[in-house]
Amino acid sequence: MKVLFAGGGTGGHINPALALAEYIKIKEPYADIRFAGAQGGMEETLVRREGYHLYTLPLHGLRRSFSLPSIKYNSIALFEAATAVNKAKKIIREFRPDIIIGTGGYASFPVVYGGIKLSVPTALLEVNAMPGFVTRMLSGQVLRVFVSFQETIAYLKDEKKAVLTGNPIRFTGSSISREAARSKLNVHNKPLVVSFWGSLGAMNMNKKMVDFIKLEAEHADFHHIHATGKDSHRWMPEEIKKQGVDLREQKSIDIREYIFNMGEVLSACDLVICRAGASTITEICAVGRPSIIVPSPFVTDNHQEKNARALENEGACEVILEKDCTGESLYRSVKKLLSNQDRLNSMAKNAERLKTPDSCERIYQIIKTISVS
16 A cells, blocks of 8 residues: 655644554555655654655745735735646655645645645545644545544535544553553652653743743652753753753753653553644543643634543543643642542543543544555
């Protein structure tokens, strides 16, 4: 099988594709799997790190503002997208994939649209409850749309093409020993808290985390791994230093740009602090971990809060709105939860009940039937 994945911009668009690619390789070791994305996007780091061939196209996302600078910017972006379609068609003709799978973001449009025009079997993978612009626009023209939420289907142009599969992830939790993970991470005797705000990071929340880290450095009650994200990694370590915290002396605090071994880290942890992206929620449920979720208020139709409230209603997490969150209040919430093991156990069990471990198999079986091979 020859598969071309298209998408990128954030880890939420890339990691599900990598999970599905890994699964296809397990089922078909000789499968030829390639990716296409935007020049300068996070896909250049994540995809190439896994050893897959990556085609890059000069693309930029659209701005939502109607200011004159934004209008000019969007005009250039639309011209780039139109030009990229022709380049994508050239890639498709040369590679001749059996199927093209778009995983979201502006980087997916040229390749998926080019595949449609060249009559190559195409599908979309939408992991968010509220589908993105590209998914909504092309959903009526592709053969299938794989979704993670039932409510997503109503937003598609052709609901009959939707298949509820869940969100592909690269681990299920059951194959990763908590004890082995904690040993490998050198985490002993104290709880482990893991925090992250997405692949790019969130400046406002990371500023709050500076205050959080200052407080935990004073007490050293738990181990903490925090991923700053790409953008915040440039300034956050220095801001922590200005607060009088020397990270070199803090053996229990691990600040890094990105968590590449997420399965291992989540398996070892006692509590997760995070946003409410679909991929993040799927990973938390896969390993059955309690969480404190601060949904992003800067997303379409406030879909992250909807995701978070769904978990909260199942007793799997606590939700704190960003406007109500400070570094100190977040630290107090963490301390309170870590002191209540019964509550942590209950949240963990409730999260695990929501997992969908066979998402990759469901998608694989369908693409086998709709591909040209």
